[in-house]
Amino acid sequence: MDKPVCLIDTESDGTLCVQRSALQILQQIQQPVVVVAVVGLYRTGKSYLMNRLAGKQAGFALGSTIESKTKGIWMWCVSHPTKIGTTLVLLDTEGLGDVDKGDSKHDTKIFSLAVLLSSTIVVNSRGTIDNRAIEELQYVTELTEYIKIKSPDEVVDDSEFKFLPNFIWAVRDFTLQLNINGQDATEDEYLEFALKLKLGNSSQVNNYNLPRECIQKYFPSRKCFTFPFPTKPDNVSHLETLDQADISKKFLEVTDRFSQFIFDQSQVKNLTDGCTVTGRVLGHLVKMYVDTFSGGAVLCLENAVIAMAMIENESAMKEGLEVYQSGMEKLKDSFPLELNEITSKHQCFRLMATQTFTKRSFRDNDGKYLTSLEEAISHQYDAYLWDNEKASEAKCESLMSVLSDPMTERINQGFYASIGGYTLFCQDLEDIVNQYNTLACKEVKIAEVLEKFLREKVAVTTAIQQADDKLTENERMICEERERAVLLEQEMIAQEERQRQLEEKMKTEQQNNEERARQIMLRKQEEMSRQQQETKRAMESKQREQAALLEKSFQEKADRMARERAELQRKNAEQEEIAARTYAQMIADQQQRNEQNMEVLRQQHIQQMQAIHYRPRPRSESSCSIQ
Template sequence: MLDSHFVFIPKQTVRYVTELTECIKVKSSDEDVDDSNEFVKFFPSFIWAVRDFTLERKIDGKDATENDYLEFALKLKHGTSKKVMEHNLPRECIQKLFPSRTCFTFSFPTAPENVSCLERLDPADLSTEFLEVTGRFCKFVFDKSDVKKLKDGYTVTGRVLGHLAKTYVDTISSGAVPCLENAVIAMAMIENQAAVKEGLEVYQSGMEKLKNSFPLELKLVSSEHQRLSSMATQTFMTRSFRDTDGKHLKSLEEKLNELFDGYLCQNEQASKKRCEDLLSSLSATMTEKLKQGVYAKSGGYDLFCKDLEDIVKKYSSQTNKEVKVLSILHNLMTF
């Protein structure tokens, strides 16, 4: 379930292959359904590694390739006796579950007297034929290992492989049968939640930088929100996995809008403070005149109107298009 190649050594019990479909489930349904056809979609390729091969590779007296030898070894017998059925069952399973099959026949690695110390042998003491097959075997594994994919074609990355391995191990440890569908669902939840988090981090990182320039015109804040939202969505899409109903994408969009509302509020507060501070500074002289009763004297009204007009002009020129410029100015006009 995790590998690109399944290396099978014939000296292992062949019956093990017949138990694969009993130890793995594709779907989570409790119904007793034969989903063996589904296994082919995600099972690895099959490598038949024959150790200590001493036979001649001949079929009907003719030289045969390693793959020919494999197919000959998997040939079914005719009949319905118990012995015939026991012979055929594992071979039928291999043919059905592993349409991609390759064989390597390894000769005895060294002289019999060296077998007890194989791990300490110098490469020069190993059989040249054994080394040749070993080289071809390694090259095949490295060159022909397709990227691992799940049954829906999703590529298994290193991170995803880690999630799958943990899920399978936890399931087996609990005594249950590993189920690909359940593992994929669990992995999708983990990956999509992480994708939402990464998208939000991209958005927040950009908006926090923009926040340092608050207060800003609403148009500028909205424009940056749109740009960063697009980046956040792209980040999410890059990592998301099987969000078929768009549940997690919708969650991301809702969280982005919530954050945007928060930044709008902060921008308004910054604008309000700046406008209030500016207006307080500009109107300080006028406020002092009011306290001293300057405007209550003859000609005071005209002076009041002139001072107020000067304040409004300076205020308007310095506040530009800030979001709270009018509401704060309204407060001045009504004091």
């Protein structure tokens, strides 16, 4: 994108709406996304920071009047400068606290959307982080009014909100000395000092502590940057057009540190269970979140993720099947082919299809959609095998027609209806069969078409034999017996070829089953790894908070934090146990389906083997033998 576009706008009645053109841009982004959103009071210079992150001097609108310039949420997608294969999505939100809005809840919705969509949220303010600045960030205390992790009926600990983004406070026009109690302090220490809780249980103390507690709970990863004045007051209104020489070196130095920190430390956007968010998935999230808020409902993240997973997995399944069909349709132009060649291509395209599915699929934890894709591919494969057989049959029949036309013409002319005609007919027939077997040796229907041809010639053979006065009655009986033996032999050859093809299909099915089980195991291992990482991050965060509370003599809150850690450990162990049971059941179900499919093939195998075994073998060679 060469410039930002409006992602979320506000209609005339105050309802939030998503811009379709912006969603279409996100739908085209297949890469993982790092999402950085900036929030803060209007006219505090948020857009300037976003432009610098985009590597541009201008882009997001900078206001130079008392009127808020940015409306809704604007988006700018650029290639990530340090993470290859990743897209950096910048979200510039409208200024909070604009008196012209009228709707007191509008700002909370904008703030909530910025929090939900981002992997790093930047709070931009001016002056200092004093009590007023923190109170102006009251929206953080209202998050739970709009967002629920699970269904409203389920009781969820506040610690469940640990999935929220990294938190950066950018303090603009900062003029104070970084000094706490006479000691030099870092920017981060300054932030933590500003978030320090007061002792006591009075309503005044509780009101003072509430926003600070929410920031500490919801945003365990916090960072602070203090920016000096960028330039002379007269130049601030057109900051984006100033030469570097006209901007404070200290301001540029902090801006560079801020940008580099964002590039290095802001992680790819993940959901509650650690699933990676791509641009396409982000588009789904934006649409569902905005629709929920616009409808006046409380957003249940679990339900939203489930709904999105269904959309993504159905699309992933369709996309995977299209990959398979595309490859096989091109192959179909070359039909007929040998069975091993079409099987090899089938395996190749099937693997490509499952890889395409895996790349796009989302939370297919029970392998339901992967199994559906495999079953659809299996049905398609059977259809392509049928098409290949029909093409082979048509080719073999055409070849047989060309080879047998001269003999058919002789029959119609009565050429063989004479003394010695039977011997000539047998010689011609044998020549036709030998040529056919040579030219059609690689065709899957070679045996069946030949069997059909010989059966069609039984009546003609008998008539020519009867018309040949050179043969004695005894010789005719011997010839008839030998012809039946030849026909039976050809039937057995055709049956054995069908058996070979069935065995090849069983082998392919077994390989597919093994690959499917391997794919499911890999997905489950990745899922477990993501969950363990998220749990580890949450546990470490709680441990740090508990230590900080103990250090500050908040024993009661530290004890509560210890209980939360124990509860988190219990829930994690319970989730791992459930996941293990689910995985075991999924594998068992998969094995049962595989065994049922294989049993069908085995029964077909047994029936064909019995058909071959119980057929009588020919007893002798024929003077009209066909090999």
